[in-house]
Amino acid sequence: DAGITQSPRYKITETGRQVTLMCHQTWSHSYMFWYRQDLGHGLRLIYYSAAADITDKGEVPDGYVVSRSKTENFPLTLESATRSQTSVYFCASNLGSSYNEQFFGPGTRLTVL
């Protein structure tokens, strides 16, 4: 039972490059989320998805793109990475709605040089 996984776990890239962070869950959860965690800011929601092909912006969506063609996958793309996007990114999922507990992945530590 793999649960929810993220890849890569660590990534170093350069300013201006496109980067895609992967998130995969094996529970067939409807909802999936992307957060970033930075010192002094806590966790901030980037995007979320209620189902395949349904996505919505969170608190800090600028500079990010998401897609959800399959229920189990929710990739996050930084189209042109900036230093301010250096952060730890967490993916999460839950059963049916925002009312339920979220299950978090292990995180991806991204460094943009």
Next chain:
Amino acid sequence: SQQGEEDPQALSIQEGENATMNCSYKTSINNLQWYRQNSGRGLVHLILIRSNEREKHSGRLRVTLDTSKKSSSLLITASRAADTASYFCATDAELTFGKGTLLTVNP
């Protein structure tokens, strides 16, 4: 804007003592959840309390909710070194977390 705000930002206690951390929020909610994050890991759900509940227990955890004050507290009794972690609250009203309370339990 962040919905759940934890207080204090940091708390250091000795093993065996109780730890209390608080959460304040801004808008009406249906439920409030507490999570724990060990260093370098993702968040783990601890407990959920619904707006019509005032208190809930789970093992050594006790959560209270005061909807009139828009606040919640998490009490960890008889703390252990393994409880060292950051603790976050989140509400269903907004999918955001606060900055968390960093709890350090000294052996």
